[in-house]
Amino acid sequence: MKYIILSLAVFLAACSTAPVTQKFPDVPKALVERCESLRKIEGDKVAITEMLKVVVQNYGMYYECAAKVDGWNDWYLEQKRIYESVK
């Protein structure tokens, strides 16, 4: 029995992992926030200015979301460049 335990210990010693591993890069918190849903116009009789306000807010939300998408693209390209520089 003791020989089996000893031989197992010897065999297990060979199970080593790769000595150098690169950690998957973190993502900035600002990028993982979901884009908000677009606003809707409330009520049946609405003034054109109220409607326009909702349209303006929706445009703003689109550009906020676009900033996040651009951020993701920048993040990917930069992290790829850094990853490839290690090879």
Place this chain on the structure above:
Amino acid sequence: MSQIAWMINLIPDAMLNWIYWLIIAAGVTGVLAGWIGKWIPFYGNYVKILQPVGIILLVLGVWLRGGYDTEMMWRAKVAEAEARVAAAEQKSQETNTVIEQKVVEKTKVIKGKTEYITQYLDREVVKKEEIIKYIEQCPVPKEIIDIHNQAADINKAAEGKK
């Protein structure tokens, strides 16, 4: 074989180096003693044992010393790779900070601009006479509102909710 190498790795490097040199020295001594011993009376009986043992020790010592150098070379390469990975991780963190700041700044500007336009609409536009007249005479038809609201929900169709 790798198990033996792993166990040898547990011995401190400096000590290992000394052990290998001692094996080589013992091998050389054994070979020389075997060669010289032929001319020494009564010593000749040991030559038969000393010479092969010396040769075996010498070969083993040289082989182990070669392995030690190779091991040291690989350790240096691993250390170099680790340093490069650490530098890349540091760079990655710095890049993340820059990107985050950029996105936060952009979002802040966009929110500010949206707010400004909305306030301008409430403060200035709604006070203009022609706008007041237009608002009184022409409320937005319900159909237009419905179409706008449907358009705002287009994404839900893609998500399978509508």
